[in-house]
Amino acid sequence: MNRVFLLIVFVFFAGISTQAQFSELLKKSEVHGSFEFDGAYYMPDNELGITDSLINGRNFAFNGFGNITYTLGNFSAGLRYEAYLPPLAGFDPRMEGQGFPYIWATYATEKFSFTVGNFYEQFGNGLTLRTYEEWTLGYDNSLNGARITYEPVKGLLMKGVYGVQRFFWSKYTKNSRGIVKGFDAELDFNQVFTGMQDAKIKLILGGSFVSKYQADQDPIYKLPRNVSNAAGRVTLGMGKFILTSEYAYKINDPSAINKLIYKEGQGLIVSLSYSTKGFGFFGMFKRYDNMSYRSDRGETANALDINFLPPNTETHTYMLTSMYPYATQPNGEIGFQFQINYKVPKKSKLGGKYGMGIAVNYSQVNDIVRNAVEVPGTDETAIEEPGTLGWSSPFFEFSDQVFWQDFNIEIDKKFSKKFKGTLTYMYQTYDIDILEGHEEGLPHVYSNIGVLELTYKFTSKKALRGEFQGLWTKQDKGDWAALLLEYTISPHWFFTVSDQWNYGNPVKDNRLHYYNGSFGYTRKTTRISITYGRQREGIVCVGGVCRAVPASSGFYVTISSSF
Amino acid sequence: MKHIIILLSTFFIFSIANSQDKAEYKTLPSVNIKTLEGETFNTQNIYNDGNPILVSFWALWCKPCKKEMEAYNELYEEWQEETGVKIYAVSIDDARSTAKVLPFVNGKAWEMEVLLDPNCDFKRAMNVNMIPHTFLIDGKGNIVYQHTSYYEGLEYEIYEMVEKVAAGESISKH
Numbered sequence: 001m002n003r004v005f006l007l008i009v010f011v012f013f014a015g016i017s018t019q020a021q022f023s024e025l026l027k028k029s030e031v032h033g034s035f036e037f038d039g040a041y042y043m044p045d046n047e048l049g050i051t052d053s054l055i056n057g058r059n060f061a062f063n064g065f066g067n068i069t070y071t072l073g074n075f076s077a078g079l080r081y082e083a084y085l086p087p088l089a090g091f092d093p094r095m096e097g098q099g100f101p102y103i104w105a106t107y108a109t110e111k112f113s114f115t116v117g118n119f120y121e122q123f124g125n126g127l128t129l130r131t132y133e134e135w136t137l138g139y140d141n142s143l144n145g146a147r148i149t150y151e152p153v154k155g156l157l158m159k160g161v162y163g164v165q166r167f168f169w170s171k172y173t174k175n176s177r178g179i180v181k182g183f184d185a186e187l188d189f190n191q192v193f194t195g196m197q198d199a200k201i202k203l204i205l206g207g208s209f210v211s212k213y214q215a216d217q218d219p220i221y222k223l224p225r226n227v228s229n230a231a232g233r234v235t236l237g238m239g240k241f242i243l244t245s246e247y248a249y250k251i252n253d254p255s256a257i258n259k260l261i262y263k264e265g266q267g268l269i270v271s272l273s274y275s276t277k278g279f280g281f282f283g284m285f286k287r288y289d290n291m292s293y294r295s296d297r298g299e300t301a302n303a304l305d306i307n308f309l310p311p312n313t314e315t316h317t318y319m320l321t322s323m324y325p326y327a328t329q330p331n332g333e334i335g336f337q338f339q340i341n342y343k344v345p346k347k348s349k350l351g352g353k354y355g356m357g358i359a360v361n362y363s364q365v366n367d368i369v370r371n372a373v374e375v376p377g378t379d380e381t382a383i384e385e386p387g388t389l390g391w392s393s394p395f396f397e398f399s400d401q402v403f404w405q406d407f408n409i410e411i412d413k414k415f416s417k418k419f420k421g422t423l424t425y426m427y428q429t430y431d432i433d434i435l436e437g438h439e440e441g442l443p444h445v446y447s448n449i450g451v452l453e454l455t456y457k458f459t460s461k462k463a464l465r466g467e468f469q470g471l472w473t474k475q476d477k478g479d480w481a482a483l484l485l486e487y488t489i490s491p492h493w494f495f496t497v498s499d500q501w502n503y504g505n506p507v508k509d510n511r512l513h514y515y516n517g518s519f520g521y522t523r524k525t526t527r528i529s530i531t532y533g534r535q536r537e538g539i540v541c542v543g544g545v546c547r548a549v550p551a552s553s554g555f556y557v558t559i560s561s562s563f
Numbered sequence: 564m565k566h567i568i569i570l571l572s573t574f575f576i577f578s579i580a581n582s583q584d585k586a587e588y589k590t591l592p593s594v595n596i597k598t599l600e601g602e603t604f605n606t607q608n609i610y611n612d613g614n615p616i617l618v619s620f621w622a623l624w625c626k627p628c629k630k631e632m633e634a635y636n637e638l639y640e641e642w643q644e645e646t647g648v649k650i651y652a653v654s655i656d657d658a659r660s661t662a663k664v665l666p667f668v669n670g671k672a673w674e675m676e677v678l679l680d681p682n683c684d685f686k687r688a689m690n691v692n693m694i695p696h697t698f699l700i701d702g703k704g705n706i707v708y709q710h711t712s713y714y715e716g717l718e719y720e721i722y723e724m725v726e727k728v729a730a731g732e733s734i735s736k737h
Contacts, residue, residue: 135692155603237600279670317625455715457716462716488716490714491714525696563690
């Protein structure tokens, strides 16, 4: 708390350092802010198995935050207040509480910046370090410490960070979690070297080094106290082609996630794109092997990640297409993705008056191959045995175990000024056992999904949109159908009704309807929406990080604004 | 202790907010983000030679955002001829799909400037809670209007504002 006080006093005195300049300074100051309130009133629902005793008197729940940023020339500072009283269903119960988890001050000139307090930072793709917050996940791993960035010449940017990570509401005390240090540099050849400014080849090189310190308090194993993770990256542009790649290497880091094995970690991402006006191709390959990297080797939930392992799968957002989302497997996965975007030109036979968009995407993720390694002190070999090197794995080999497969095609077409539509088809393979952590030997889920979305504009401001969706599978909960109708009056109003019906559930009593009705009002940056209905049990994922949401029933309110 | 701090900071902020008699509009913060080619780009370089600018936050995973961008793109040529407006579409896609943004944008034949904000630094500095969120900036660099969410037809409302800004009129009544 002293820290907060000092900071505010500092901000205050920075503002009123000299009386004569006071009003002049105030004119140059800017204050920005935003807030959001997500509240729920939960009600019992026998069909969903939600009883009064399960709610246990906690009918009201809300997540909320308020953000304030102050800027005065080169100086800026800010804080965020958060409250989870209690947190909404499906958020980590350790979030319950309220306070100021995000307080910072920065001094920045054109070449130099210095930040103290909490900050978010990303090195490259995040394989070595990424701190970020994602409100919808309830995720925040900000570093609390100091950061310096320095750009001696345009095109050469260096960053250094030092600190400890946010862990819900728990304060850092000695050995309560690790300490993180990191350095990153990026060199843009075309900006730095004058001879290359107009070169056809664009080259950017980058490198990062991150180290965490955590005391070894394990009674059995001797664990590394300092674990370093280093990465190199390249972006190479040649006309319409862009090639990017990043490779990371982490020293052995026994943890609860990798079951205390002493294996080193590796991560590789390679992507290539080619695009011209009206056509885009994207392809990527990715492999992670034992790449979980956290401030606390004992933490297994969504917290204290130092790095970020981007998934190589498409994000789907319709009600039924997002039923089985992908979650990155940090202990090992290998996969690839292809995508083509094409715009059929206007006034062609297929394109019609307005043209037509086609997007085809395929992604697949398999397990890596794991071979047994020696168990020290015995003649035996084993896979993933604590205290061993874990496994050996040929770098480019795919295991037979498919975690995920997704073929999807989307066609969008505008028929007239008033009428347009999008048709989506998807075939997905989903390893429910691994991706949802069941470990029960459940069969993979194979699903066909179709979505037709149509929008009709009555006037320039009034429109009706419909989504007609189906998901067909023989596994898990069987077939689903969904319907959504949304009427909007721009720029202020929306009214939506929807239903998801699990009509093919193998258990007759579970063939439920998940109906919802909502409306909302938006004015400038303020948005209020009220929903009544049932939320289906499911998984919310952002960037391959997922959170399970239990089924619920009741009223939901969201108020959001910024200034 | 906590109450004192809250009180102090509230007082401080309001005193500043109230005394802003001249600086009535906000301006763009200085944040390093990326171009589609991977170069570092400072947001203070968002510039349109005295003409209006739209800065719109979007992402590949956000359907209404893509609809908004599509709507702008269809009208962009006409808008540019009439008002000289320039549109910056800032993608907040994270490392999962930053490399997919360029082929997507080209595949859609979008004409606006597209920037990448993979760790939401610019989004945070602009206090954007949810996307789509669009800012209108006048020729002097002042943020004169902003709107969150997209419904069919919002582009006409936005364009009315752009026209007013281009003509040097105030839009404070909206």
